[in-house]
Amino acid sequence: MNFTHLTAEMINTYSASEGAKTLEFLKQQSKHAMRENEALLMKILSDNKDTEIGRKYDFASIHSIEEYQKRLPITTYDDYVDYVLRDVQNNEQNLMTAYPIRIYCETSGSLGNPKIIPMSENTIQIHQKYNSGICDAVKDAALNPSWKKGRVMILTESKMTEMKKGKEYGSLSAIFMQQAKEVLPLISSTPVEAIFPSGDTDTRYLQARFGLAASDLVQISSSFISFAAEILRYIENHWCMIVEDIEKGTINSEIRMPDDVRERLMTKIIPMPERAAELRAIFEEGFDKPFATRVWKHLQLVSGVGTGAFEIYEKKIKERYVDERVQFYFSGLNSTEGLFSVPITMNDKTSAIIPHSMFYEFLPVDAHDDFSQIVTLDKVEVGRDYEIVMTNLNGLYRYRMRDCIRIMDKYNELPMIQFRYRLDQVADIIDDHTEEIAFTKTALDTASQLGLDLVDYSVYPDRDAALPRYIYFLELAGIPEGITRENIRAALHNNLEKYSPDIQTYREKGIGAPTELHILQPETYMLYQDLMVLKGRNPAQIKPVHIITNEFHYRFFSKLIEEKWEH
Numbered sequence: 363m364n365f366t367h368l369t370a371e372m373i374n375t376y377s378a379s380e381g382a383k384t385l386e387f388l389k390q391q392s393k394h395a396m397r398e399n400e401a402l403l404m405k406i407l408s409d410n411k412d413t414e415i416g417r418k419y420d421f422a423s424i425h426s427i428e429e430y431q432k433r434l435p436i437t438t439y440d441d442y443v444d445y446v447l448r449d450v451q452n453n454e455q456n457l458m459t460a461y462p463i464r465i466y467c468e469t470s471g472s473l474g475n476p477k478i479i480p481m482s483e484n485t486i487q488i489h490q491k492y493n494s495g496i497c498d499a500v501k502d503a504a505l506n507p508s509w510k511k512g513r514v515m516i517l518t519e520s521k522m523t524e525m526k527k528g529k530e531y532g533s534l535s536a537i538f539m540q541q542a543k544e545v546l547p548l549i550s551s552t553p554v555e556a557i558f559p560s561g562d563t564d565t566r567y568l569q570a571r572f573g574l575a576a577s578d579l580v581q582i583s584s585s586f587i588s589f590a591a592e593i594l595r596y597i598e599n600h601w602c603m604i605v606e607d608i609e610k611g612t613i614n615s616e617i618r619m620p621d622d623v624r625e626r627l628m629t630k631i632i633p634m635p636e637r638a639a640e641l642r643a644i645f646e647e648g649f650d651k652p653f654a655t656r657v658w659k660h661l662q663l664v665s666g667v668g669t670g671a672f673e674i675y676e677k678k679i680k681e682r683y684v685d686e687r688v689q690f691y692f693s694g695l696n697s698t699e700g701l702f703s704v705p706i707t708m709n710d711k712t713s714a715i716i717p718h719s720m721f722y723e724f725l726p727v728d729a730h731d732d733f734s735q736i737v738t739l740d741k742v743e744v745g746r747d748y749e750i751v752m753t754n755l756n757g758l759y760r761y762r763m764r765d766c767i768r769i770m771d772k773y774n775e776l777p778m779i780q781f782r783y784r785l786d787q788v789a790d791i792i793d794d795h796t797e798e799i800a801f802t803k804t805a806l807d808t809a810s811q812l813g814l815d816l817v818d819y820s821v822y823p824d825r826d827a828a829l830p831r832y833i834y835f836l837e838l839a840g841i842p843e844g845i846t847r848e849n850i851r852a853a854l855h856n857n858l859e860k861y862s863p864d865i866q867t868y869r870e871k872g873i874g875a876p877t878e879l880h881i882l883q884p885e886t887y888m889l890y891q892d893l894m895v896l897k898g899r900n901p902a903q904i905k906p907v908h909i910i911t912n913e914f915h916y917r918f919f920s921k922l923i924e925e926k927w928e929h
Contacts, residue, residue, distance in 0.1 A: 381499030458757025512580030609638030
């Protein structure tokens with residue numbers, strides 16, 4: 363197809379129009395969501411009755427949800443590893459699913475050990491139809507129409523690796539970016555060399571440099587809101603270098619990238635002294651007021667995952683970088699295993715379950731693995747927390763996601779959910795079961811009370827100390843004069859006791875110690891992400907380390923402590 367006649371406005375108008383149709387379809391589904399979801403389960407069982415798993419559990423004889431629940435056990439990833447390996451290594455077909463597999467995706471699993479999840483064409487189509495389309499429909503309803511004409515700073519990096527038998531391994535975002543590759547130069551300020559990086563390319567510089575040069579920027583789009591906060595912080599710290607490059611039409615010689623990438627990028631660059639002068643004047647005013655909405659006068663939207671522990675980055679962006687003109691589109695529950703939900707309004711952290719994406723079961727978190735308490739989507743209770751157990755279009759059956767969601771409301775029959783935390787992201791120093799969200803609120807409250815410019819945090823449950831305790835690692839971009847390390851440590855401890863009362867009980871009984879604190883060197887968390895990329899992790903799958911669960915992470919952060927604060 364010839365894309366030369368297209369404009370950003372034409373592309374965005376078409377996408378918003380198609381998305382509006384999908385949004386209306388979802389609203390119609392909401393009126394009989396349980397019926398739709400049950401019909402999907404019966405179709406999955408029928409379509410997959412001749413797979414190895416289908417024959418094992420005799421899918422052909424299952425005709426109700428009750429029979430399905432009695433016949434099939436609750437599963438985890440370990441139940442599928444052998445099937446995945448047989449498929450990938452031996453090219454065996456029809457094991458988990460009869461649906462054609464398009465790609466093998468990595469999850470954001472533990473360090474160095476991401477899971478490989480097969481993704482079918484059916485799942486990809488669901489993502490395209492509901493996720494991208496509805497997002498544009500919601501934007502079109504909420505934003506100034508000029509959003510269609512401007513460009514977006516895309517902070518997603520897409521890498522694909524060829525596996526055995528010609529199979530591809532990568533992230534879901536890589537598929538979408540590949541499919542949109544021809545039109546990306548029309549809608550994105552980020553060059554394709556940063557979206558599809560090769561070699562050791564400093565993509566953060568490229569995102570910032572080309573983004574600052576684009577005066578027509580209207581959106582910042584990221585997988586996770588943390589990426590948006592990071593690029594804005596990078597600009598704040600390195601604007602002098604970037605603006606000089608924009609002025610001269612250069613790429614700083616210290617920026618890492620292969621020679622052929624640098625040569626291609628230089629063909630896209632011209633000196634922009636007027637834009638550079640405008641940017642320099644803004645940055646020289648300082649950062650006491652938000653700079654993003656002064657740098658990009660048409661900026662309207664920041665999008666990405668912003669629920670659960672990611673709220674820390676949303677707060678940072680709102681406090682430091684943008685003003686009230688900028689709206690937020692918070693992605694729904696969206697993972698390698700499938701698309702669970704989408705927001706149907708702007709600035710809303712709740713999202714609507716998609717009944718045609720997968721079959722849902724819900725295990726109350728307080729049921730403590732009593733699977734007899736599992737309910738279907740028509741039986742969930744507003745205000746209650748559940749773990750999702752799902753059956754998807756990739757060959758996972760009654761699969762535990764380990765995500766805690768809360769039922770916030772209902773839209774007709776559709777549950778409106780909000781992600782709370784990962785069930786395996788809970789820490790103990792004795793038996794307190796402190797959730798990640800408690801650690802996040804503790805860090806945010808402490809920063810607010812003391813006027814700290816909090817970049818990020820990690821917490822280590824030190825169970826080997828004489829008296830068990832939590833150790834906070836904080837990266838701070840600014841500490842007010844007169845505030846000491848002890849002030850910060852004491853505030854952290856008091857706030858943590860508020861959100862996790864067991865901590866106070868342990869201290870009063872003399873079996874637990876007060877919270878400890880280490881202050882990290884500048885740009886520690888940027889360095890962590892760079893290190894993970896060098897180790898082969900897909901940037902789109904790198905999540906913040908808020909709870910330290912392995913020795914590598916503990917050693918990494920311990921070696922980057924700012925020594926001047928230790929005395």
